Amino acid sequence: MFTGIIEAKGRVARLEPKGGDLRLLIETGDLSLADVQLGDSIATNGVCLTVVDLPGNGYWADVSGETLEHTTVGTWSTGQPVNLEKALTPTTRLGGHIVSGHVDGVGEVVERYSDARSERFTLRAPDALAKYIAHKGSITVDGTSLTVNQVDGAEFELNIVPHTLKWTIMDNYRPGTRVNLEVDVLARYLERLLLGDKAAESGGGLTLDFLAEHGFTRR
Template identity: 45%
Template sequence: MFTGIVEDLGTVVGLETGTDFVRLTVDSPTVVTDRTAIGESIAVNGVCLTVTSVRGTAFTADVMHETLRRSSLGSLRRGDHVDVERAMPADGRFSGHIVSGHIDGTGVVASIARDGIATVYTIRAPYALMRFIAEKGSIAVEGISLTVTHVGHDSFGVSIIPHTAAHTVLDERRIGDVVNLETDPIAKYMARLLEMPAGEGTAGVTADTGPITENFLAAHGF
């Protein structure tokens, strides 16, 4: 689990590409020199990857086909910067929000505008993701924990302070660029429960429940 607080702006120093995988090597002195071990989880542009080797100040991770299909990692090139965050320790603090590192899909930067000291990014996203995005809710963009400033039918906005711009890859993104998105995990589970309520024939379920309706809520004291 992650929090969306980027620890380091790493640099891609190695790429081994196969037919359905990428072996990615990232130089990240801030992260690697703090006792990073093989088998640990590290988020790269919001994608949870497993460290397979460590050499000097760089770590290597394998990116499988499912991850390439869901994210933008397949388009990385040597020299590209990436957001890096280690998994949250059990005694750590939530400075951002709950981030699993399991990318839901990608969006496209539609516009970039100044708003005082901040920079506002408007990002187009498919309906399958937009239904989980709410104004003033949380979203991870390229692994960065951000607050949604506005929501439309097919796009949403986030506002970036100068510190975030200076220490993440967002400052390098331009209109038309693809970005990784992870929506609120609680919203996804709620949507799944609503679309597939427990019913007859459900293994291990004995409660006689149906869809949540206004009458159902009233009958249960809500």
């Protein structure tokens, strides 16, 4: 588990295709690895990766086909900067929100403009994730815990202060940049709880008809 508070920026040092999936080396820059052991987790642009080797200046991780399919990892290139966060401990300040490192989908930056000392970003999420994104709710973008300012359909707006621009990779974002998105884990569990017994049915999902039938909305 993570908090979404980025600890350092690293970079992709090597990419090695391995029998249909991928092994990669991440150089960690200012992120101390003194307390990291083999098997530990490090969120890399929001993707929970398991450390399989520690060469000294970074870590190697294996990336499965599942992760390549549902995140931006398959588009990464050598030298690309990435956000880094080590797994939280019982004494970690929860400055962001609870982040699992399990990416829900890939979004896209639609617009960016300056607003005083901040930068405003509009992002588009996959349609299937729109229901989980709420005004003033939390969302993780490339591993960064952020607050949603506005929501319009599948698009949402973020206000990014100078500190976040400096210490994450967000200052590199331009319209068209693709990003890893993780919605608030509480929203995912709430959906399953609302389904009740129907959660055990194959193909069951939360629909407008279901909500109306159970008194949550009006047809």
